Amino acid sequence: MSNATAPAATEVPSPDAPFRLDLDAYLARIGWSGRRGASVGALRPGPRAHAHALPFENLDSPRGIAPSLALPDLEAKLVRSRRGGYCFEHNTLFAAALEALGFEVTRLAARVRVGDPTAIRPRTHKTLLVGVPGDPARHLADVGFGTNGALLEAIPLTAGPETHDGDRRHRLLREPHHGLEDLWVLQAFLDGAWRDQYAFNRDPWEPADYEAMNWHVATNPRSPFRHTLRAQRTRPDAHLSLMGRTLTVTRADGSREERELADEAEVRRVLTTDFGIDVPAA
Structure with a gap:
């Protein structure tokens, strides 16, 4: 029998173990170098870092594909690849990162x-209510709305006060509703007026709820995401929006430039160079 010391056994994760987000990789992807931990100071700027690094896009939907909301797939797509996603993907990933913190x-x-603002549409947008342990206050955090009216910082869940997240201005209002509580309405100050972005209540949704709505948004022939390519990118100096072949650049001072892209080749080039997306072959 040999007297050599046996090598230490390598721990093999159980195939049934829950997937744990690679927080280091995610924070590196969004360029986050701030202090880690659950605090309001760490929460508020998080959405801006995420939005500047990860584009909003629906490149799967026009091909009839409902993107996976499984965390391993989101990590592979948004963290380890040059891709983005829409609200269900972005806010699922962001929620996992927040909980890891x-x-x-x-x-x-x-x-x-x-x-x-008067239309009653289905609840097709995922957003997040976030708290710091031991603190009764809650904050609205959202990295998946995509438009130039989207939040760039987490804001207190308080009706009335105007908040400034860089050049963007937001506020929350309460609106009477026949449900168990009044609605919360997020407004953005755009083109000289307060404009509704979305309305919500605090009833929590479960993964199965988002799976059903994700399938509807991505594959229903009547869904605008099914038949129109959409991409958004927030940069420090401007917001980029691509709808079909229409590219709109909205600068921090509110000025806007719009042009039609010539063909599919130019669409692919703009998505790659300006939006930072590796476009699927199809």
Whole structure:
């Protein structure tokens, strides 16, 4: 029998063990170098770092594909690849990162009001209510809305006060509703007026709820995400929006430039160079 010391056994993760987000990789992807831990100071700027690094895009939906909301797939797509996603993907990933940092997260669903604040649309937007352990205050955090009216910082869940997240201005209002509580309405100050972005209540949603709505948004022939390519990118100096072949650049001072891209080749080039997306072959 040999007297050599046997090598230490390597621990093999159980195939049934829950997936744990690679927090280091995620924070490196969004360029986050601040202090880690659950605090309001760490929470508020998080959405800006995420938005500047990860684009909003629906490149799967026009191909009839409902993107996976499984955390391993989101990590592979948004963290380890040059891709983005839409609200279900972004806020699922962000919620996992917040919980890994020690925050308390409630996943919510909102009705989008952009374009027509009186329309009653289905709850197709995922947003987050976030708390710091031991602190009764809650904050609205959202990295998946995509538009130039989207939040760039987490804001207190308080009705009335105007908040400034860089050049963007937001506020929350309460609106009477026939449900168990009044609605919360997020507004953004755009083009000289307060405009509704979405409305929500604090009823938590479960993963199965988002799976059903994700499938609807991505594959329903009547869904605008099914038949129109959409991409958004927030940069420190401007917001980029691509709808089909229409590229709109909105600068921090509110000035706007719009042009039509010539063909698919130019669409691919703009998505790659300006939006930072590796475009799928199809």
